[in-house]
Amino acid sequence: MKRLQLGDVTITSLIERDGPWRTPQEFFLGWNAEAQADNMAGLEPEVFDRASGKMVITYQTFVVRTPKHVILVDTCTGEHKGYPPPMDFPKQPWMDALTAEGLTPEDVDYVFCTHLHIDHSGWNTKLVDGRWVPTFPNAKYIFHKGEYAAWEALDAQGVEKAGGAGGVWRMNCLPIVEAGQALLVDESYTLDDCLSLILTPGHTPCHCCVKIESRGQRAIIAGDMMHHQLQCTDPSLSTIFCWDPKQAEASRRRVFEEVADTPTLMLPIHFAHPTVGRLKGAERGFKWEFVRE
Numbered sequence: 001m002k003r004l005q006l007g008d009v010t011i012t013s014l015i016e017r018d019g020p021w022r023t024p025q026e027f028f029l030g031w032n033a034e035a036q037a038d039n040m041a042g043l044e045p046e047v048f049d050r051a052s053g054k055m056v057i058t059y060q061t062f063v064v065r066t067p068k069h070v071i072l073v074d075t076c077t078g079e080h081k082g083y084p085p086p087m088d089f090p091k092q093p094w095m096d097a098l099t100a101e102g103l104t105p106e107d108v109d110y111v112f113c114t115h116l117h118i119d120h121s122g123w124n125t126k127l128v129d130g131r132w133v134p135t136f137p138n139a140k141y142i143f144h145k146g147e148y149a150a151w152e153a154l155d156a157q158g159v160e161k162a163g164g165a166g167g168v169w170r171m172n173c174l175p176i177v178e179a180g181q182a183l184l185v186d187e188s189y190t191l192d193d194c195l196s197l198i199l200t201p202g203h204t205p206c207h208c209c210v211k212i213e214s215r216g217q218r219a220i221i222a223g224d225m226m227h228h229q230l231q232c233t234d235p236s237l238s239t240i241f242c243w244d245p246k247q248a249e250a251s252r253r254r255v256f257e258e259v260a261d262t263p264t265l266m267l268p269i270h271f272a273h274p275t276v277g278r279l280k281g282a283e284r285g286f287k288w289e290f291v292r293e
Helices: 037-041 092-100 145-157 168-172 174-178 245-259
Strands: 004-006 009-017 020-022 054-056 059-065 070-073 110-112 125-128 131-134 140-144 182-185 195-199 208-214 217-223 265-268 277-281 286-290
Touching (some): 145 168, 265 277
Parallel strands (some): 070 110, 217 265
Antiparallel strands (some): 020 054, 208 217
């Protein structure tokens, strides 16, 4: 993603991996290839690899610089977690990207996770002498308190959910609380007079988008409220990883209806370069348009 200037705020991204990942039929609940034929035909070239039949899915972290702070939104998969294929891809590109941004872990002031899935909280921690410790020693980590509580309860019950398997909460979240670096907040939380939260439950119990506003400009980091352009043309498409597919659809429709045909920029975590886009109203669903300039 190119550097985005939004008033006094700049946004860039750190790429952990990108490229073809999963087929739509593997990823979306109730996928109907015949019903989706027109939507497939209208996909932007960046989001679908026709040779493999797979959607292009990027794993990235957004670096948000305000006049006061350096903030990371979502931290990808992370290193040394021991995840099996396909999550065992090389993780060093993420740390190399952080360095290329002129940053060290010590420079990060805040880390925010839109939700606590495996690919949005991984770099929260690192392994040191057999213990998980915060990767960013000077940062406060912002978790929605309802989201954190839901994963904590599952761990206590010994239950694992899709997208959170392998002790993700114990590796990526609990050590942050134990280190005293967590801020457990609700959706009323704001930071630097320019960052606020939009509660968008469904994908997980208290998934949140991050709204950034500066000098009359607005952008929304969408997390996993949307994974792919197909969910713009058909907001009813929810994924195999959604806790409540119907609620996820309702959250999508609510936000899409609010931002469609406005200057609001959308930054979905999993959209490939150029990543940033806008939504337009359409006869069926919504139309996604990348910002290419």
